[in-house]
Amino acid sequence: MATTKPPDLAGKTILVTGATNGIGLEAAVVFARAGATTLITGRNRARIDAALTGIRQRSGSNCVEGLHADFTSQASVRKLAAEVLARCPRLDVLVNNAGSVNPARTLTGGGIETTFAVNHLAPFLLTNLLLERIAASAPARIVNVASVAHTRGTLDFDDINFDHDYRIMRAYSRSKLANVLFTRELAKRLAGTGVTVNCLHPGTVATGIWGHGAPDSHWKRALFAIVMAPAKAFMLTPELGAQTIVYAATSPELADRTGMYLEKNLPKQPAPLALDDELARRLWDTSAAMTGLDSD
Numbered sequence: 212m213a214t215t216k217p218p219d220l221a222g223k224t225i226l227v228t229g230a231t232n233g234i235g236l237e238a239a240v241v242f243a244r245a246g247a248t249t250l251i252t253g254r255n256r257a258r259i260d261a262a263l264t265g266i267r268q269r270s271g272s273n274c275v276e277g278l279h280a281d282f283t284s285q286a287s288v289r290k291l292a293a294e295v296l297a298r299c300p301r302l303d304v305l306v307n308n309a310g311s312v313n314p315a316r317t318l319t320g321g322g323i324e325t326t327f328a329v330n331h332l333a334p335f336l337l338t339n340l341l342l343e344r345i346a347a348s349a350p351a352r353i354v355n356v357a358s359v360a361h362t363r364g365t366l367d368f369d370d371i372n373f374d375h376d377y378r379i380m381r382a383y384s385r386s387k388l389a390n391v392l393f394t395r396e397l398a399k400r401l402a403g404t405g406v407t408v409n410c411l412h413p414g415t416v417a418t419g420i421w422g423h424g425a426p427d428s429h430w431k432r433a434l435f436a437i438v439m440a441p442a443k444a445f446m447l448t449p450e451l452g453a454q455t456i457v458y459a460a461t462s463p464e465l466a467d468r469t470g471m472y473l474e475k476n477l478p479k480q481p482a483p484l485a486l487d488d489e490l491a492r493r494l495w496d497t498s499a500a501m502t503g504l505d506s507d
């Protein structure tokens with residue numbers, strides 16, 4: 212895949228969630244280098260500060276700010292949205308990138324399965340809370356980092372928390388299916404506003420997320436590291452993995468394209484379940500109820 216050189220982004224403001232590492236960090240470097248005021252989020256102050264130093268050094272830009280938000284907490288997401296609204300008179304691009312995998316089933320403080328909470332409900336809530344500001348900045352874009360893993364995802368509204376038969380990839384795939392369904396439903400709701408929303412698979416990328424998938428016992432973790440080391444040699448670098456984010460966020464070719472799923476900078480048909488409009492509507496209503504938002 213050819214590297215995407217973004218247009219001049221001077222005067223634009225871009226928010227990238229989960230940019231302390233991996234493809235979010237690399238996308239933030241590209242945006243800052245192209246002149247955008249770039250806001251990043253992370254869940255750990257030290258990692259946010261380290262990322263800010265790196266992004267400023269590599270991009271040569273000082274217009275980079277870091278905000279704290281832990282996506283396992285809806286209160287933290289709401290605080291993040293309030294900070295963004297207070298700091299940013301405009302928001303041209305929102306990149307919903309933060310994500311995680313969880314080897315064991317855990318619940319957030321709000322009693323929601325963590326993978327679904329972090330990968331789907333947090334960006335659902337954040338996007339809705341920022342939507343007016345994004346619409347007021349139109350033409351504007353929302354980019355959701357999904358995954359090809361969505362093709363293996365299912366949605367069981369009677370067991371959204373995986374009370375039964377939790378498995379790491381079942382939970383991850385469900386959250387990524389939700390990303391694609393959310394993208395398509397939001398695109399419909401935003402028709403005619405000048406705001407586009409697209410989602411993407413970044414490729415298989417050697418990032419920190421593979422470490423989160425490591426088992427919890429010491430010897431299993433060591434074995435996992437041995438198995439992952441050669442596998443990582445076949446993965447994309449985070450710089451290349453960030454390319455589809457940069458493309459979706461900035462390419463003039465996509466100015467009016469919305470509701471798409473992209474792989475390698477090309478629109479691709481997502482899985483049949485991801486095209487189910489009724490499922491997308493039901494997910495929206497369920498997500499609104501789970502985040503305390505009005506469904507409209």
Ligand SMILES: NC(=O)c1ccc[n+]([C@@H]2O[C@H](COP(=O)([O-])OP(=O)(O)OC[C@H]3O[C@@H](n4cnc5c(N)ncnc54)[C@H](OP(=O)(O)O)[C@@H]3O)[C@@H](O)[C@H]2O)c1
Pocket residue numbers: 228229230231232233234235252253254255258280281282283308309310311329356357358359412413414415416417418419420421423
């Ligand atoms: N890598 C791949 O092959 C691949 C493939 C398909 C899709 N994706 C998607 O790409 C996105 C970025 O992942 P990555 O591969 O770049 O992984 P990564 O290196 O682990 O980066 C994930 C980012 O999300 C943040 N994050 C994780 N849990 C969070 C939480 N509870 N609250 C707030 N922030 C949190 C991380 O913060 P910390 O630095 O504190 O951990 C980090 O900044 C994810 O949505 C992932 O699903 C990745």
